[in-house]
């Protein structure tokens with residue numbers, strides 16, 4: 001009863017890197033037990049404490065999902081191929097949390113803002129706002145600020161400024177580690 | 178009607194049986210939302226632009242990092258440090274100025290996603306995390322939009338079309354994302370640089386086929402790609418009547434923002 005088992009990348013550390021192994025069993029349950037016997041630890045990645053197949057792992061007999069057959073009781077025969085297919089998420093992994101510093105000029109008309117908007121911004125966003133130069137003449141305000149934080153958070157803050165009617169002009173940006 | 182420049186630009190489509198002038202017009206009228214301007218989003222956006230998809234929405238909240246350039250071919254050394262949507266727009270416009278690009282330089286959430294996708298014919302998921310993928314899946318099911326899905330891990334990739342009326346969604350396959358404890362941090366994984374190129378091109382192909390209404394779409398089937406074996410396989414995937422979002426008695430009736438985590442051990 002030799003059955004081929006295709007091992008997905010995330011589980012290959014249990015099979016010494018092998019992408020395909022041979023296992024035995026008359027049913028899927030027996031096969032998974034045999035697999036665990038030879039590749040200790042792999043069983044717990046596939047099944048939960050109660051022995052049910054984990055919800056983020058699917059098992060296919062040839063090209064059919066065993067959930068639509070008899071699940072763990074699905075009978076197997078010589079020459080079948082079992083594929084273990086977990087959900088994977090990557091598209092562009094290995095991403096660092098980009099911390100950046102961005103210097104911008106904010107230009108605004110005082111009458112359009114009913115609250116001190118920099119104060120409001122610092123409460124709303126996880127960004128350090130360092131105020132550099134500031135000048136106000138009549139209704140027009142101009143402030144040079146340095147925004148420091150996660151790239152995404154800095155961008156959200158800039159979007160929020162723009163929504164408020166504040167003009168944002170970049171001066172320079174540094175990408176931190 | 179086409180301008181002379183358009184006839185010249187799209188000549189190889191216009192003379193191609195199965196696309197033709199009519200198909201090219203469909204492409205020019207199409208509105209496609211590309212979520213994620215990274216490894217998958219790069220070939221997707223570039224090929225859709227080259228093919229003449231009229232409107233491309235591009236969603237990404239990140240900035241280009243030097244470590245992205247090993248695979249994210251839409252960006253370049255010169256655009257390191259600038260928002261990915263801006264870098265993407267420049268790349269798309271350089272290939273094809275006909276394309277209108279709509280940029281979304283922020284993170285998708287349960288608050289904003291429905292409002293964004295409602296304006297598009299089709300959604301392409303090129304994101305890199307489970308929370309984003311489940312959010313996009315649920316939003317597509319709730320708004321009746323097809324979701325061209327592609328995902329990669331190290332040397333392997335998966336692609337399919339989710340949430341068409343006759344096919345399954347992500348939750349039909351995997352009802353819930355893995356719990357955070359079951360996954361390592363993103364940095365541990367690494368990815369084969371050419372891999373997202375392959376999967377992204379499959380996603381772009383499926384998107385274009387859906388727009389044209391031609392061929393046999395990747396619905397009810399999931400393509401599995403293994404770069405090291407250089408092997409493409411497919412498995413049958415089915416709509417699950419018990420699916421928590423598209424099944425007969427849905428329990429997911431509003432959008433969920435899951436905690437951020439990525440990859441799987």
Ligand SMILES: [Zn+2]
Nearest residue numbers: 346349420423
């Ligand atoms: Zn479903």
